[in-house]
Amino acid sequence: MFIARVTGSVVCTQKIETMTGHKLLVVEPYRLEEKKRSTLATTGRTFIAVDTIGAGEDDYVLIVQGSSARLTPETKELPIDAVIIGIVDSVHIEKKNIYDRNK
Template sequence: MFIARVTGSVVATQKVGSMTGHKLLVVEPYRLEEKKRGSLVPTGRTFIAVDPLGSGEGDYVLICQGSSARLTPETKDLPIDAVVIGLVDSVHIEKTNVYSRNDS
């Protein structure tokens, strides 16, 4: 599981039948800034994730990847590798608030 920021969406009009109606997002994983450990920074990678929760561009989300992505009731029969499993409200590291949804 990791934190990612929603940077876009994907529209695919032709896809396998089981994927019809599922929202696809472009997400970029974030990590804790290494030296000061006071902020989240992008990793430079991107993934496509199914979003059953309705998140939007700019939101920070929790992503589950690999076979675990198919363990939710919404995704158990889908051919996916990544799913949004939560919307991030805040991140605290060593008593420091490094992200708050209310401050965005």
């Protein structure tokens, strides 16, 4: 699992039938900033994830990839390798609050 920020969406008018009705979001993985360890920093990559919970642009989300992406009831029959399974409310590292959705 890892944290990513939603940066956009993908619209596909033609796709396999099992993917119809599934929202596709562009996500950018984040990591703990190395030196100060007090903020989240982008990894510089982006990829597409299936949204199962109603995330939106600029939300920080929890992602699973690979075979784990097909273990939810909503995705067990889908040909995917990345799925959003949660919207992050806060992140605490070494007793510091480095992200709070409400601020």
